[in-house]
Amino acid sequence: MYESEHTRFMRELFAKKPELAAEQQRGRAIWWDRPAQSPEDRRRAAEAQVRQKAYPYQV
Structure with a gap:
């Protein structure tokens, strides 16, 4: 049976x-x-998230 060098x-x-x-x-x-x-x-983790804009480069 073949056994690769890595497996060996x-x-x-x-x-x-x-x-x-x-x-x-x-x-x-x-x-x-x-x-x-x-x-x-x-709940605290969900509240701490910042909502991302639809287009990241939108100012």
């Missing part, structure tokens, strides 16, 4: 550094996994 590299890397998977998950949690916002937080 990743398999070897994870074999050498098993803690890398946990580090990946921690990194993902920092940037992507956000706790659910309360209705109050969502």
